[in-house]
Amino acid sequence: MRMMRVAAIALVCALVATACGTRGARNPDDNTLLVWSMEVQPDRIEATERVFARFTERTGISVDLVPVEDAQVGQLLASAALAGEMPDVITALPLGLAWSFAEDEFLDTAASTRVIDSLGPKTWTDSSLALTRRGQEQIVVPSDGYPMLLAYRTDLFREAGLVAPTDYAKVRTAAERLTGGGRFGISIATDASDAFTQQTFEMLALGNDCQLVDDAGAVTLDSPQCAATIELYDQLGRDFSPPGTQSVDSTRASYFAGQSGMILWSSFLLDELAGLRDDAMPSCPECEERTWLARNTGIVPLVSGPDAAGDAAPYGEVTSWAITSQASSADAEELVRFMLTDGYAGWLDMAPEGKVPVRLGEPDDPRRYLDAWADLPAGVDTELPLREVYPPEVIDQLVTGSSELDRWALAQGRGDVLGPLSAELPISRVIADMTSGAIGPAEAQQQMQESVVEMAER
Structure with missing residues (x-):
C-alpha cells in the first residue's frame, strides 16, 4: 500500500510538471524550504545555519533546518511521503539511503540531474557521479566524501624493518611482527551491532x-576473492587485535593509547589523531606533544589483495544533497546549486577531515574548491588546517582515496540491496561470530552468502 501511494504521488507530480511546465512553483506567501540534515551535532547544525542564512540573504528564500538521525530518517520519510509532508531537500545523505529512497520513488532525480548539468558534470569526480547514477539520471547531487584508511605507526614500522602495509601480505606480516610485549598488531572492528x-x-x-x-545481480560472497578476505579478517581479528568486542570507539582508543600498530578507520580520524579534539585525545606514552601521533602515522587508502588483478578499489562514503519528489523544485535546485558553489566552502568547513570535496572546482578554475578545502581548519577544540599537521603525501592520499571510491553493488545495478544490508548488518554478525571463535572462515563465508542471497531475493 505504501509503495502504491508513493508511486501515485510521483505520478501526480509528473503530471503537474507536464501540464504546467513548472512543478512546485514557490508560493510567494510561503517562500520557505524545509531541509532535513543528517549532520546532527550541534556545531555542525550551527555551521549549516550560517551558510543557509547567506542563501536567504541572497535569494529571499527562507530555510527551515531539521536535524534527523540516520537511524530514523527512513521511517520518517516514508511517513512524510504518505502524509504529503516530505522535506524539500535532504542533506548529508549516504549512498545506501540515497539508493533506498530512489527505489521507493521519494526523490526527484530529474531535479538532481538538472543541478549537475547546470554546474558542469566534469567538475565532479567520476566516481561520485558513477556511484549516484541510475541510467541517464543522477539520483542525488554528490557533495563530499571520505575514504576508509589503514593508519599505521611509521616509527614502529621503521624499528621492525617493515614496509608500508599496502597489501594483504604486508598487513598480515606487520600484524604478526608487531603483536607482543603488551601491544597488538592491529585494532579491527568485530562488533556485531555496528x-x-x-x-x-x-x-x-x-x-x-x-x-x-x-x-x-547474483550474490558472489562465495567467491575465492571473498574467501581470502574472510580468512585475512579472521586472522587479524582473532590473533592480532585486542580481545573482546572491538567497536568504532575501542579500535580508536587502542591505537591512540599506543596499544596497537595499525587501525582501519575513516578519515574522520585525522583531526583527532592530531590532538585537535579534547574528548578524543591521543594518550600514548609519547603523546605529551599534541601532534606526535599524527606525525608518526602513515595512511594507506587501498589495501590490495592477491586476487584483485588490477580491479582493487578504495572504499569510502559519498554524501549528497537529495531533492525530494514533493519539493518546491525550482527553489530546492537553487539551494543545492548555492551549496555546491558559493556555500560550498562553508559546508566543507564543518569537518574538512571527513568532507573531502567531490566537486573539485569550476569549469574555468578546476581546483577552486579542492584548494579552498586544503586551507580549511580541522578540529573542534583546537583548529589547524590538515596540511599544517600532515605532510603533502598524506593529503594527496586522502584526496586520491576520496576521488576513486567504489562501493559494493552499485556498478552492478543492485543499489537496492545496500539499504537492507546496512539496516540488518548480516556481515557484522557473522564477523563477530567468526572472530570470537564460534565459527570458522568457511562457515562464515557460507553464512554471509546465504544471508545476503535471502536479502537480495526479497
Missing part, C-alpha cells in the same frame, strides 16, 4: 575484488 564492522570488511573486500554481486 555498521563500522561491515564497512571495515567491505574496505578489505574491495581491495581484493571481492564483490557483493556480479553483473547479473
Whole structure:
C-alpha cells in the first residue's frame, strides 16, 4: 500500500510538471524550504545555519533546518511521503539511503540531474557521479566524501624493518611482527551491532575484488576473492587485535593509547589523531606533544589483495544533497546549486577531515574548491588546517582515496540491496561470530552468502 501511494504521488507530480511546465512553483506567501540534515551535532547544525542564512540573504528564500538521525530518517520519510509532508531537500545523505529512497520513488532525480548539468558534470569526480547514477539520471547531487584508511605507526614500522602495509601480505606480516610485549598488531572492528564492522570488511573486500554481486545481480560472497578476505579478517581479528568486542570507539582508543600498530578507520580520524579534539585525545606514552601521533602515522587508502588483478578499489562514503519528489523544485535546485558553489566552502568547513570535496572546482578554475578545502581548519577544540599537521603525501592520499571510491553493488545495478544490508548488518554478525571463535572462515563465508542471497531475493 505504501509503495502504491508513493508511486501515485510521483505520478501526480509528473503530471503537474507536464501540464504546467513548472512543478512546485514557490508560493510567494510561503517562500520557505524545509531541509532535513543528517549532520546532527550541534556545531555542525550551527555551521549549516550560517551558510543557509547567506542563501536567504541572497535569494529571499527562507530555510527551515531539521536535524534527523540516520537511524530514523527512513521511517520518517516514508511517513512524510504518505502524509504529503516530505522535506524539500535532504542533506548529508549516504549512498545506501540515497539508493533506498530512489527505489521507493521519494526523490526527484530529474531535479538532481538538472543541478549537475547546470554546474558542469566534469567538475565532479567520476566516481561520485558513477556511484549516484541510475541510467541517464543522477539520483542525488554528490557533495563530499571520505575514504576508509589503514593508519599505521611509521616509527614502529621503521624499528621492525617493515614496509608500508599496502597489501594483504604486508598487513598480515606487520600484524604478526608487531603483536607482543603488551601491544597488538592491529585494532579491527568485530562488533556485531555496528555498521563500522561491515564497512571495515567491505574496505578489505574491495581491495581484493571481492564483490557483493556480479553483473547479473547474483550474490558472489562465495567467491575465492571473498574467501581470502574472510580468512585475512579472521586472522587479524582473532590473533592480532585486542580481545573482546572491538567497536568504532575501542579500535580508536587502542591505537591512540599506543596499544596497537595499525587501525582501519575513516578519515574522520585525522583531526583527532592530531590532538585537535579534547574528548578524543591521543594518550600514548609519547603523546605529551599534541601532534606526535599524527606525525608518526602513515595512511594507506587501498589495501590490495592477491586476487584483485588490477580491479582493487578504495572504499569510502559519498554524501549528497537529495531533492525530494514533493519539493518546491525550482527553489530546492537553487539551494543545492548555492551549496555546491558559493556555500560550498562553508559546508566543507564543518569537518574538512571527513568532507573531502567531490566537486573539485569550476569549469574555468578546476581546483577552486579542492584548494579552498586544503586551507580549511580541522578540529573542534583546537583548529589547524590538515596540511599544517600532515605532510603533502598524506593529503594527496586522502584526496586520491576520496576521488576513486567504489562501493559494493552499485556498478552492478543492485543499489537496492545496500539499504537492507546496512539496516540488518548480516556481515557484522557473522564477523563477530567468526572472530570470537564460534565459527570458522568457511562457515562464515557460507553464512554471509546465504544471508545476503535471502536479502537480495526479497
